[in-house]
Structure formats: structure tokens, C-alpha cells
Amino acid sequence: MAFHDVRFPANLSFGSTGGPERRTEVVQLTNGYEERNTPWAQSRRRYDAGLSLRSLDDIAALIAFFEARRGQMYGFRWKDWADFKSCQPSAMPAYRDQDIAIADGMTRDFALSKRYGTGVQSYLRPITKPVEGTVLVGISTDEQVLGVDFEVDLASGIISFSEAPDAGEIITAGFEFDVPVRFDTDMIQTSVASFQAGEVPAVPVVEIRQ
Known part of the structure; x- marks a missing residue:
């Protein structure tokens, strides 16, 4: 699997949102009962790094890291500040x-x-x-x-x-x-004017299985 053994800047992941995700298939039966099943033995983490950006320098660091990973192409390490x-x-x-x-x-x-x-x-x-x-x-x-x-x-x-x-x-x-992850997008849209007005870009990150 294509993976770069480098960590996303920890100061940029601090303040991000995210956590474990499960996939549960729920079937509603005609008698009112339900059956639940899951195809996943392991949970999967998702994060949004955009909320942790605090300055234009942070955006520049994010773009540099994103470009070095070629978007979704290469995985990398991520520090989950809530569980590490x-x-x-x-x-x-x-x-x-x-x-x-x-x-x-x-x-x-x-x-x-x-x-x-x-x-x-x-x-x-x-x-x-x-x-x-x-x-x-x-x-x-x-x-x-x-x-x-x-x-x-x-x-x-x-x-x-x-x-x-x-x-x-x-x-x-x-x-x-750390959590092995990749970017869950091949495009990051930024606007200096919007960022200075309080809007931050969405930067989805998803755990990869290894």
C-alpha cells in the first residue's frame, strides 16, 4: 500500500473534529422487529482537518503537505488528540x-x-x-x-x-x-477573503486499513 511514514503536522490536527465510524445494516421486519448486521469487523476513523486552521501560514503548510502526498495517493500518520x-x-x-x-x-x-x-x-x-x-x-x-x-x-x-x-x-x-490515514479528497478549495471572514475549507481525512 502506498504510504509515506510521516505525520501530519500535529499543531494542525489539534482542534480537528472526528472519531470512529461503524457501518451497521438495519433491516426492518414486517412484525416491527429489526435485524442488525455489520460487514465491518473493525471501526474506521474520519476527521476534518479544516477546523484546526488558524492562519494563512497554516493553510500554506496544509497545501504543502497535501501536495507532497499527491492528494489521496499516499497515506500518512495522523495524531488523534482524543485517542493516542x-x-x-x-x-x-x-x-x-x-x-x-x-x-x-x-x-x-x-x-x-x-x-x-x-x-x-x-x-x-x-x-x-x-x-x-x-x-x-x-x-x-x-x-x-x-x-x-x-x-x-x-x-x-x-x-x-x-x-x-x-x-x-x-x-x-x-x-x-498514530492513525494511518489518507486525504479523502483530491481537491482543497481555499479563499483568503473567506478564511479571514471566518470560513475554513473542508479537509476530510479517512483511516486506511493496513
């Missing part, structure tokens, strides 16, 4: 934030994930774009050392241990992460 940590927004990531797997004694590679809710009805979100320097990993109660005990692939969110953890050990992780 393995922990609560007010806390700092810790290696015991998320239980990501139970070791089988043979597997060395594990995918980062974030759980929403609790129990059997919780949702497990794959994390494919962790932020460099933020990934902390533990095996049960022992924190591991990056570069010695494990490595992390920042392009896929896969952590690889130097040796397979013992069977039954709980693999945990804490991290910050």
Missing part, C-alpha cells in the same frame, strides 16, 4: 497498560493492540503505527528492554522478542500511536 495512548489521556503510558497476548512458548512476534471496554463484549483495536520511543513492553510483571529483549516495527506495530516468552506468560505493552 494505551492509557487514559491524563496518564503516561506504562508497560502494563494493555494485555496483548498470552505466550505459547514458541511465538516471538506479537501485534500491538488496544482494548475498549471490558469482558467478552469489548473491542480489540489493532495498533499498526506506534510512535517511536514510546513503546514499553512487559512479560507478566517484568519490564523488557528495547534493543536487548525486544524490537518494535514502527511500520506494522509488531513487537519481536529475542527469545520466545515461556508458555502462559502474559505479554503487556504501553505506547503512543
